[in-house]
Amino acid sequence: MKVYGDLQSGNCLKVKMLLSFLNIKHEWIHVNILDGETKTAEFLSKYPNGKIPAVELDDGRYLCESNAILGYFSENTAFLPKDTYLKAKVYEW
Structure with missing residues:
Protein backbone atom coordinates (compact mmCIF):
# COMPACT_ATOMS: atom_id res chain seq x y z
CA MET A 1 0.00 0.00 0.00
CA LYS A 2 1.17 3.51 -0.79
CA VAL A 3 0.26 6.61 1.17
CA TYR A 4 0.83 10.00 -0.40
CA GLY A 5 1.19 12.92 1.97
CA ASP A 6 3.20 15.57 3.73
CA LEU A 7 3.88 15.13 7.46
CA GLN A 8 3.61 18.90 7.95
CA SER A 9 -0.10 18.48 7.26
CA GLY A 10 -2.21 17.56 10.27
CA ASN A 11 -4.58 15.53 8.11
CA CYS A 12 -1.71 13.52 6.66
CA LEU A 13 -0.18 13.05 10.10
CA LYS A 14 -3.47 11.63 11.43
CA VAL A 15 -3.41 8.96 8.73
CA LYS A 16 0.26 8.16 9.37
CA MET A 17 -0.38 7.85 13.11
CA LEU A 18 -3.41 5.56 12.73
CA LEU A 19 -1.54 3.25 10.35
CA SER A 20 1.31 3.16 12.85
CA PHE A 21 -1.01 2.43 15.79
CA LEU A 22 -2.64 -0.39 13.81
CA ASN A 23 0.72 -1.75 12.62
CA ILE A 24 -0.34 -1.47 8.98
CA LYS A 25 2.63 -1.66 6.65
CA HIS A 26 2.74 1.06 4.04
CA GLU A 27 5.08 3.00 1.84
CA TRP A 28 5.02 6.72 2.63
CA ILE A 29 5.49 8.91 -0.43
CA HIS A 30 6.16 12.56 0.31
CA VAL A 31 4.14 14.92 -1.87
CA ASN A 32 4.93 18.63 -2.11
CA ILE A 33 1.71 20.50 -2.85
CA LEU A 34 3.59 23.80 -3.19
CA ASP A 35 5.48 22.35 -6.17
CA GLY A 36 2.20 21.28 -7.78
CA GLU A 37 2.76 17.55 -7.26
CA THR A 38 -0.95 16.99 -6.62
CA LYS A 39 -1.91 18.72 -9.87
CA THR A 40 -0.11 16.39 -12.28
CA ALA A 41 -2.18 14.37 -14.74
CA GLU A 42 -0.94 11.14 -13.16
CA PHE A 43 -1.93 12.18 -9.62
CA LEU A 44 -5.30 13.58 -10.73
CA ARG A 61 -8.24 0.96 -5.47
CA TYR A 62 -7.75 4.56 -4.32
CA LEU A 63 -8.92 6.57 -1.32
CA CYS A 64 -8.63 10.27 -0.63
CA GLU A 65 -9.75 12.65 2.12
CA SER A 66 -8.37 12.02 5.59
CA ASN A 67 -11.68 11.19 7.29
CA ALA A 68 -12.58 8.62 4.63
CA ILE A 69 -9.13 7.05 4.97
CA LEU A 70 -9.28 7.05 8.77
CA GLY A 71 -12.78 5.55 8.73
CA TYR A 72 -11.71 2.82 6.30
CA PHE A 73 -8.73 1.69 8.36
CA SER A 74 -10.35 2.10 11.79
CA GLU A 75 -13.44 0.02 10.95
CA ASN A 76 -13.70 -2.99 13.28
CA THR A 77 -10.92 -1.72 15.55
CA ALA A 78 -10.93 -0.12 18.99
CA PHE A 79 -10.41 3.25 17.29
CA LEU A 80 -13.98 3.29 15.91
CA PRO A 81 -16.73 2.46 18.41
CA LYS A 82 -19.92 0.63 17.36
CA ASP A 83 -22.13 3.06 19.31
CA THR A 84 -23.41 5.61 16.80
CA TYR A 85 -22.98 8.63 19.10
CA LEU A 86 -19.45 7.64 20.05
CA LYS A 87 -18.67 6.93 16.40
CA ALA A 88 -19.91 10.43 15.51
CA LYS A 89 -17.63 11.85 18.21
CA VAL A 90 -14.71 10.02 16.59
CA TYR A 91 -15.60 11.59 13.24
CA GLU A 92 -15.07 14.97 14.87
CA TRP A 93 -11.36 14.15 14.63
Whole structure:
Protein backbone atom coordinates (compact mmCIF):
# COMPACT_ATOMS: atom_id res chain seq x y z
CA MET A 1 0.00 0.00 0.00
CA LYS A 2 1.17 3.51 -0.79
CA VAL A 3 0.26 6.61 1.17
CA TYR A 4 0.83 10.00 -0.40
CA GLY A 5 1.19 12.92 1.97
CA ASP A 6 3.20 15.57 3.73
CA LEU A 7 3.88 15.13 7.46
CA GLN A 8 3.61 18.90 7.95
CA SER A 9 -0.10 18.48 7.26
CA GLY A 10 -2.21 17.56 10.27
CA ASN A 11 -4.58 15.53 8.11
CA CYS A 12 -1.71 13.52 6.66
CA LEU A 13 -0.18 13.05 10.10
CA LYS A 14 -3.47 11.63 11.43
CA VAL A 15 -3.41 8.96 8.73
CA LYS A 16 0.26 8.16 9.37
CA MET A 17 -0.38 7.85 13.11
CA LEU A 18 -3.41 5.56 12.73
CA LEU A 19 -1.54 3.25 10.35
CA SER A 20 1.31 3.16 12.85
CA PHE A 21 -1.01 2.43 15.79
CA LEU A 22 -2.64 -0.39 13.81
CA ASN A 23 0.72 -1.75 12.62
CA ILE A 24 -0.34 -1.47 8.98
CA LYS A 25 2.63 -1.66 6.65
CA HIS A 26 2.74 1.06 4.04
CA GLU A 27 5.08 3.00 1.84
CA TRP A 28 5.02 6.72 2.63
CA ILE A 29 5.49 8.91 -0.43
CA HIS A 30 6.16 12.56 0.31
CA VAL A 31 4.14 14.92 -1.87
CA ASN A 32 4.93 18.63 -2.11
CA ILE A 33 1.71 20.50 -2.85
CA LEU A 34 3.59 23.80 -3.19
CA ASP A 35 5.48 22.35 -6.17
CA GLY A 36 2.20 21.28 -7.78
CA GLU A 37 2.76 17.55 -7.26
CA THR A 38 -0.95 16.99 -6.62
CA LYS A 39 -1.91 18.72 -9.87
CA THR A 40 -0.11 16.39 -12.28
CA ALA A 41 -2.18 14.37 -14.74
CA GLU A 42 -0.94 11.14 -13.16
CA PHE A 43 -1.93 12.18 -9.62
CA LEU A 44 -5.30 13.58 -10.73
CA SER A 45 -6.11 10.38 -12.64
CA LYS A 46 -6.05 8.54 -9.31
CA TYR A 47 -7.21 11.34 -6.98
CA PRO A 48 -9.44 13.80 -8.90
CA ASN A 49 -9.73 16.17 -5.94
CA GLY A 50 -5.97 16.81 -6.10
CA LYS A 51 -5.51 16.63 -2.33
CA ILE A 52 -3.44 14.72 0.18
CA PRO A 53 -3.50 12.46 2.07
CA ALA A 54 -4.26 9.85 -0.54
CA VAL A 55 -3.95 6.07 -0.44
CA GLU A 56 -3.35 3.46 -3.11
CA LEU A 57 -4.52 0.11 -1.74
CA ASP A 58 -2.71 -3.09 -2.66
CA ASP A 59 -5.66 -4.16 -4.83
CA GLY A 60 -5.37 -1.02 -6.98
CA ARG A 61 -8.24 0.96 -5.47
CA TYR A 62 -7.75 4.56 -4.32
CA LEU A 63 -8.92 6.57 -1.32
CA CYS A 64 -8.63 10.27 -0.63
CA GLU A 65 -9.75 12.65 2.12
CA SER A 66 -8.37 12.02 5.59
CA ASN A 67 -11.68 11.19 7.29
CA ALA A 68 -12.58 8.62 4.63
CA ILE A 69 -9.13 7.05 4.97
CA LEU A 70 -9.28 7.05 8.77
CA GLY A 71 -12.78 5.55 8.73
CA TYR A 72 -11.71 2.82 6.30
CA PHE A 73 -8.73 1.69 8.36
CA SER A 74 -10.35 2.10 11.79
CA GLU A 75 -13.44 0.02 10.95
CA ASN A 76 -13.70 -2.99 13.28
CA THR A 77 -10.92 -1.72 15.55
CA ALA A 78 -10.93 -0.12 18.99
CA PHE A 79 -10.41 3.25 17.29
CA LEU A 80 -13.98 3.29 15.91
CA PRO A 81 -16.73 2.46 18.41
CA LYS A 82 -19.92 0.63 17.36
CA ASP A 83 -22.13 3.06 19.31
CA THR A 84 -23.41 5.61 16.80
CA TYR A 85 -22.98 8.63 19.10
CA LEU A 86 -19.45 7.64 20.05
CA LYS A 87 -18.67 6.93 16.40
CA ALA A 88 -19.91 10.43 15.51
CA LYS A 89 -17.63 11.85 18.21
CA VAL A 90 -14.71 10.02 16.59
CA TYR A 91 -15.60 11.59 13.24
CA GLU A 92 -15.07 14.97 14.87
CA TRP A 93 -11.36 14.15 14.63
